[in-house]
Amino acid sequence: MSGDASGGTDVDAPEDSLLRVENLRTVFHTEREEIHAVDGVSFEVDEGETVGLVGESGSGKSVTARSILGLVEEPGRIEDGAIYYRGEDLTDDNWEAHRGDIAIVFQDPGGALNPVYTVGNQIREALRIHQDLRGSRARDRAVSLLEEVGIPDARRRVDEYPHQLSGGMQQRAVIAMALACDPDLLVCDEPTTALDVTIQAQILDLLADLQREEDLAILFITHDMGVIEDATDRVNVIYAGEVVERAPTRELFENPQHPYTRALLDSIPGRTPPDEQLPTIEGEVPTPTGPATDCRFAPRCPAAVDACRTVHPEHYAVGAEGTDRTAACLLHGDAHHHSFEEALADPESLGRHGRAQDWESRADGRGRSESRADRQEPNGSRADGGDRR
Amino acid sequence: MADAPDPDAADGPANTAGEAAAEATNATPGRAGSAAHTRASTVLPTRSPVLVWAALGVALFVPEAGALLDFVVGLLADTAIASPAPGPLASVKPAVVSALEGVESAVASVPTLLSRETIPNGGYWNGQRWVDTFMGLSPPRAWGLRVTLVYAYAFAWAGWAILGYRLYRREIRTVAWTPRDDVVDRFRGHTWGKFGLVVVFMFVVMAVFAPALGPTTVEENMRNSYSYEMNYWDQETKSVETTLIGEANLGSQSTGTNQRVMPFSYDDYGRYHPFGTLPTGRDLFTFITAGSRISLVIGLLSVGLSALMAASLALTSAYYKGKVDLASVLLSDAIMAMPQLLLLIMLTTVLADTWIGGIYSGAFVLALIFAFTGWTYMWRALRGPALQVAERQWVDAARSFGQRPSTVMRKHMLPYITGYLLIYGSMTLGGAIIAIAGLSFLGLGVAPPTPEWGRAINLGQDYVTTGSWHISLIPGILITIVVTGFNALGDGIRDAIDPQSDSAGGTAGRGGGA
Numbered sequence: 074m075s076g077d078a079s080g081g082t083d084v085d086a087p088e089d090s091l092l093r094v095e096n097l098r099t100v101f102h103t104e105r106e107e108i109h110a111v112d113g114v115s116f117e118v119d120e121g122e123t124v125g126l127v128g129e130s131g132s133g134k135s136v137t138a139r140s141i142l143g144l145v146e147e148p149g150r151i152e153d154g155a156i157y158y159r160g161e162d163l164t165d166d167n168w169e170a171h172r173g174d175i176a177i178v179f180q181d182p183g184g185a186l187n188p189v190y191t192v193g194n195q196i197r198e199a200l201r202i203h204q205d206l207r208g209s210r211a212r213d214r215a216v217s218l219l220e221e222v223g224i225p226d227a228r229r230r231v232d233e234y235p236h237q238l239s240g241g242m243q244q245r246a247v248i249a250m251a252l253a254c255d256p257d258l259l260v261c262d263e264p265t266t267a268l269d270v271t272i273q274a275q276i277l278d279l280l281a282d283l284q285r286e287e288d289l290a291i292l293f294i295t296h297d298m299g300v301i302e303d304a305t306d307r308v309n310v311i312y313a314g315e316v317v318e319r320a321p322t323r324e325l326f327e328n329p330q331h332p333y334t335r336a337l338l339d340s341i342p343g344r345t346p347p348d349e350q351l352p353t354i355e356g357e358v359p360t361p362t363g364p365a366t367d368c369r370f371a372p373r374c375p376a377a378v379d380a381c382r383t384v385h386p387e388h389y390a391v392g393a394e395g396t397d398r399t400a401a402c403l404l405h406g407d408a409h410h411h412s413f414e415e416a417l418a419d420p421e422s423l424g425r426h427g428r429a430q431d432w433e434s435r436a437d438g439r440g441r442s443e444s445r446a447d448r449q450e451p452n453g454s455r456a457d458g459g460d461r462r
Numbered sequence: 463m464a465d466a467p468d469p470d471a472a473d474g475p476a477n478t479a480g481e482a483a484a485e486a487t488n489a490t491p492g493r494a495g496s497a498a499h500t501r502a503s504t505v506l507p508t509r510s511p512v513l514v515w516a517a518l519g520v521a522l523f524v525p526e527a528g529a530l531l532d533f534v535v536g537l538l539a540d541t542a543i544a545s546p547a548p549g550p551l552a553s554v555k556p557a558v559v560s561a562l563e564g565v566e567s568a569v570a571s572v573p574t575l576l577s578r579e580t581i582p583n584g585g586y587w588n589g590q591r592w593v594d595t596f597m598g599l600s601p602p603r604a605w606g607l608r609v610t611l612v613y614a615y616a617f618a619w620a621g622w623a624i625l626g627y628r629l630y631r632r633e634i635r636t637v638a639w640t641p642r643d644d645v646v647d648r649f650r651g652h653t654w655g656k657f658g659l660v661v662v663f664m665f666v667v668m669a670v671f672a673p674a675l676g677p678t679t680v681e682e683n684m685r686n687s688y689s690y691e692m693n694y695w696d697q698e699t700k701s702v703e704t705t706l707i708g709e710a711n712l713g714s715q716s717t718g719t720n721q722r723v724m725p726f727s728y729d730d731y732g733r734y735h736p737f738g739t740l741p742t743g744r745d746l747f748t749f750i751t752a753g754s755r756i757s758l759v760i761g762l763l764s765v766g767l768s769a770l771m772a773a774s775l776a777l778t779s780a781y782y783k784g785k786v787d788l789a790s791v792l793l794s795d796a797i798m799a800m801p802q803l804l805l806l807i808m809l810t811t812v813l814a815d816t817w818i819g820g821i822y823s824g825a826f827v828l829a830l831i832f833a834f835t836g837w838t839y840m841w842r843a844l845r846g847p848a849l850q851v852a853e854r855q856w857v858d859a860a861r862s863f864g865q866r867p868s869t870v871m872r873k874h875m876l877p878y879i880t881g882y883l884l885i886y887g888s889m890t891l892g893g894a895i896i897a898i899a900g901l902s903f904l905g906l907g908v909a910p911p912t913p914e915w916g917r918a919i920n921l922g923q924d925y926v927t928t929g930s931w932h933i934s935l936i937p938g939i940l941i942t943i944v945v946t947g948f949n950a951l952g953d954g955i956r957d958a959i960d961p962q963s964d965s966a967g968g969t970a971g972r973g974g975g976a
Contacts, residue, residue, distance in 0.1 A: 142862050147784025172864025184855035188641055189877050195856075198873075199863045232636060247859070254863045 090157075091290050092141070092175070092258055093117040097154035099133075099140045109361040110136040110149070112314035118258060123284065123291040125305035125322065127298065127337070131358040133314040134294045135180075138262045141292070142177050143168030158258075173203040176251035180263035182243035185250075186235035192219070192246045193231035199253035218249040223279055241272035245279065252283070258290045259283075265300060277304050298341050302326055307397070310334045313369040314361050318400040320392065330391040330400040332376045368403065376404060505629045512634070515626055522618055528572030529674075535566045576615060576674050581608040583677055587695040587732050588702050594693075601734035602726075605677050612674055616667040645881075648958040655954010661947025662888075668751055669758040676748030677734055684744050684911050687711055694731040705731070711743030719929030725936070738932045741921055750937060752913040759822070760829045760908075761894040765887050767833030772840035773883055777871040780848035781857075794838035802835050806897075810906050823912035828901070832894055840886050844879050851878040881959035885952045892948030899941055915941055 099111040111133045118124045128134050139145050141156055143163065156163040158171050179185040186195060196215040200206045206214050212231065219227035222245040235243055244264060251259060261280065265273040277300065284291055293305050301308055301322065308325050310318040310333065318331035329335040338344060339352045356373045368374070371381035380403055389405040392398025508514045523530075539562035542555065574580065583604035585594035596604040631643065649655055668675060682690045687708035694710070696703045714729035716722040716739045723729045723739040725746075737746035775794075779787040809831045813819040819827045851857065852875060860870045899916030901907035908914040915937045922933025 139858075144858050144861055147782070147787075169864065172862075175862075177859070177862045179855050179859065181855060185859045187854075187856040187860075187874055190873075191637075198860070198865065202864050234637065234640060236641075250859065250863070 090117040091120045091159060092292070093155075093157040094137070094141065095155045095157070097137065097140055097156065098152045099136050099145055099149055100152045101149040103148060106362045109314050109363065109365075111140060112361055112365060113154070114309075114311065114314070114316050115154075116309045116316060116319060118290050118292050120257070120290055121284065121288045122307070123293055123305045125301040125308040126292060126294045126311055127296065127301050127308055128311035129296055129337075129354075129358050131360070132311045134296070134311055135262055136314075137311070138177065138260050138292070138294050141260060142175060144177075173199075173254035174256055175258045175260060176254045176256035177260045177262060178244070178247055178251050178264045181267050182240060182247045183235065183267075185247045186243060188235050191232050191234055192238065192249075196231075196246070196250050196253050199250055203254045215249075215253070218252055219246065221252065222246070222249045222283075223275075224249070240268050241275060244268060244272075244276055248276075248279065248283070252287070256289065258292065260292045260294070262294045263296070264293075266295065266297070273300070280304065298337055299343075310337070313358050315365065315369065315401065316388075317370065317402070318391075319388075320398045320400075321396070324392065324396070324398060330398070330405065331370075331402050332374045332404070333370045334400075336373075336375075368401075378403070505625065505632055511629055515622075515629055518622055518625075522615070522622060525575035526615070528569070528574035529577065531569045531572060532566070532574075535562065535569050538562055539566050576608065576612050576671065578608070578674060578679070581611070583608065583734070584692075586693040586702060589695065589700065601677070601728075601732070602736075605734060605736065609675055612671045613664070613667060616663070616671070620663065644961065645958045649954055652954045652957055654950050655957065658888075658947045658950025658952070658954055661943060662951050665754060665944045665947065666758065669755040672751040672755040675751045676745065677736060678745050678748050680748060680752045680911075680913060682707055683711070683748055684913070687744075692731070692733075694733075697730075711739075714739050714743040715741055716743075716925065716930040716933060717741050718925060722928075722930045724929075725932050737936050738930075740918065740933060741925065741930070746918065746933065746936065749913040749918055750915065750940065753915045753918065753937075756822070756825050756908055756912060756914055757895050757898055760825050760832065760898050761891045763826070763829035764832035764836060764894050765891045767829070768837035768840050768890065769883050769887050771833070771837040772844050773876065773879060775837075775841050776844035776848040776879065777875050779845065780852040780875070781867060781871055783849075783852070790841070794841055797835065798838045800835070805835055806831055806901065807904075807906055810901070814909075823909045825908055825912075828898065828907050832897065836890060836894070840883075840890060843886050844882055847879050847882050848875065851875050881955065885956045885959070888948050888952035888955060892945035892952075895941065895948070896945055899937075 094117065095115050097111050097114045098109065101108040101110055114133070114137055116124065116126070126134050126137060136145070136149070140151055141163075145151060151164055154164070158167075158174065161167055161171070163171060186192065193212060193215045196218060197206075197211040200211045200214055204214070216227045216231050219230055224230050224242055224245050230238070230242075230246075235246070238246060244267075248264075259280075264280070265276050268276060280291060281304065283289055291304075293301070295301060305322050308318075308320060308322050309316045310325075310331065312333050318325070318329070318334045320330070325334065326338065329338055333354075336352070336354045340354065342351060345351050354373055359369055359372070361369060365385045367383060368377070368381040368386050371377040374381065384403060386401045386403045386406065388399040388401045390398065391400045391405050505511055506514050539559065542559050542562055578584075581596045581604060583595055583601045585592050585601060585604075587593075592598050592600055595601055596607065599607070627646075673679060688706050690707045691704055692707050692710060693702050693704050695701075710729075710731040710733070714723050714731065714733070714735075716724075723735050723743075725738045726736060727738070728734055729739065729743075733745070735745050735747065737750060740746055740749060775790050779790045810819075810824070810828065813827050813831075814824065816827075818830075821827065854874075857870060857874050860874050861867075865873075895915075898907060898914065899919065902914040902916030903920045905920070908917070910917065918937040919934045919941075922930065922935075922937075925931065926934050
């Protein structure tokens with residue numbers, strides 16, 4: 074048995090997916106230390122699909138987005154991995170060739186609009202570059218884009234400055250600006266975080282409508298599990314620069330497989346009975362300053378065992394045969410002995426039975442070099458992971 | 463729009479004489495406009511304000527059209543003479559130069575209102591009345607009339623510009639408010655800044671109208687004083703005599719307590735000297751006005767060049783960061799490590815005899831040296847703001863949709879550092895004027911006999927303790943006022959740009975010092 078369980082088909086036909094991020098490593102070299110903000114992230118987005126990237130603040134979501142768009146600035150660098158857009162590796166300095174194919178919507182709509190130019194001026198700037206429209210034709214197109222994103226009275230609004238628009242209207246204008254590039258993939262970096270809840274819902278509806286009408290693929294980056302549930306088809310849970318679980322959205326919410334995902338879901342207010350105190354995740358996301366040698370979630374993990382502090386978990390297929398579900402947790406490497414619930418109930422069980430040594434020796438046996446080569450493969454699914462399940 | 467309050471009414475009593483003049487010129491149309499609420503325009507009481515405004519501009523331009531043409535043609539001719547003509551062009555150069563000189567003399571015959579030919583002040587007393595002066599007025603009155611007219615004319619232009627801005631802001635543009643409006647409004651409430659603006663404006667007017675302002679000219683009075691004759695009333699013989707101006711200068715020297723021509727007085731030859739005479743007998747006011755022009759040209763050129771270098775380097779290093787930033791830090795540190803004064807002295811000496819050293823009596827090369835040694839300070843000041851704006855998300859947004867780096871820098875970053883450019887440009891200009899004067903004082907820089915303020919101070923320094931104290935004192939005071947004016951303007955712009963120092967309508971920024 075091989076890694077087929079976790080979507081190995083893409084290895085043979087990379088041109089199938091619109092965007093495929095493989096083992097992406099973005100490292101920031103500061104004077105004191107190296108920060109591995111994105112540390113081996115792999116995921117893919119197919120045409121017309123909405124994929125979520127969810128994690129806490131500081132988990133590397135936004136750096137992933139910036140890496141995809143080639144916006145990583147000094148002292149940051151993409152050190153390893155590849156970003157395939159329709160089979161072409163963008164990290165080979167191909168960003169300029171694909172400008173406009175991938176557009177981004179930022180978190181703070183007020184910040185993404187330059188306050189000294191009118192909204193129309195900024196949309197026309199993109200139109201001029203990507204659709205070669207100028208003068209009154211560009212203006213008409215800008216007006217129709219604003220209408221498309223649901224701004225009323227667009228003909229007047231097009232000449233207004235960003236400060237004259239409300240937050241929701243600003244975000245609509247930013248989306249119009251992104252649409253002016255005529256993109257195939259829209260990267261939404263926390264597009265609703267700065268907005269209040271009613272406006273959030275409107276923006277999510279708008280994005281869904283646009284996706285249907287324009288056949289857009291959307292990479293949805295957020296820390297809000299509720300938004301993920303509403304808006305996405307598949308989810309990648311990211312923690313400290315690594316994807317720790319990937320699953321179809323519904324399955325993830327029904328049956329989370331990684332302790333971190335479970336903790337995230339538990340801290341959604343609606344899912345806890347009203348008279349109980351809302352669970353939280355103690356501690357905060359660590360800043361990865363070197364290659365991972367352990368499970369980065371271990372210090373905060375209620376199910377952690379000794380092995381978690383010495384072994385860096387690989388992705389193991391956790392769903393039913395043929396589904397694209399993986400989780401990077403040792404629990405699933407040895408799941409036939411201990412279910413998630415058992416481990417939670419008795420965190421020491423694995424360690425007491427001496428399996429820590431077992432894990433260590435196996436990790437040594439594989440050898441670092443082999444595991445590194447393996448991890449280059451998409452989804453990094455381990456053969457033995459599948460075996461043991 | 464129609465009932466916009468008259469902004470002038472909010473201002474308190476005018477604070478300085480210069481400001482009062484500025485207010486007087488721009489308030490008249492404004493007040494008249496607000497009195498006529500029911501009319502079509504609140505700015506100009508007419509149905510077609512733009513047309514009237516443009517007509518006013520033309521009306522202001524016509525009296526001085528001759529001077530402008532003269533200046534442009536003269537500049538072209540001077541450039542043609544000064545520029546080196548390599549190889550094949552060498553044969554064409556004399557023809558071009560003579561053609562341009564032909565045009566120059568033709569243009570000189572176009573009448574100009576504010577010229578010494580139209581309102582002459584150089585005349586002589588023939589026993590009964592003044593001959594050759596404007597309408598037979600005494601020389602100080604004719605000269606004073608000309609100076610008053612020049613400044614009235616300049617302030618009329620300023621008022622015209624302010625009127626145009628109001629017209630644009632209230633009636634032409636479709637948007638009710640832009641962030642820039644607040645900057646202008648804050649500056650309007652900044653008395654110290656307005657004082658600076660008026661001083662700087664008057665200095666610029668002095669430089670622009672230098673030939674018309676002086677009681678005599680540099681050519682007649684200084685460069686070729688032995689080629690020009692003049693008539694004067696001889697007190698002893700009681701008759702009109704003729705002498706060379708050079709000879710007259712020898713008789714009007716200010717070299718001590720007994721032999722001196724003080725400010726606002728006549729010399730023995732019936733010539734009026736508003737600022738007295740130099741030790742050589744030359745007219746100090748003419749010297750000062752001509753010197754203001756060269757100071758301003760060097761200042762503007764050097765500050766403009768260093769602003770250009772500083773801004774492009776700041777934007778580039780903020781945009782690319784990392785190694786580019788490090789390289790520019792190292793470069794500017796290296797330049798800052800060189801002793802600027804020694805470098806200036808060395809370069810002026812080395813370049814003095816080259817063709818570039820001859821342009822504009824060495825002023826051009828001086829400006830270049832100032833620019834290349836001075837941009838580092840401005841770059842340091844711009845780097846922070848540039849790095850800040852480079853972090854703004856709209857810069858990323860523009861990059862994400864594929865805008866070219868140069869366009870991102872120009873369109874999305876430059877507007878946020880132009881304010882800083884204005885502040886530091888204004889303050890550096892004051893510094894440049896001091897530096898030029900300092901070099902001239904040391905006998906370097908602008909070659910004699912081209913007038914320069916620092917040289918006037920140098921010439922007078924032997925007589926400071928004698929009765930001829932005015933020679934050093936007057937240019938010294940003027941330098942102080944002008945430099946203070948530039949600094950005040952810089953302060954005003956800084957406070958106007960900073961939204962935190964919101965003094966619009968309040969008292970916080972008023973009368974604030976440096």
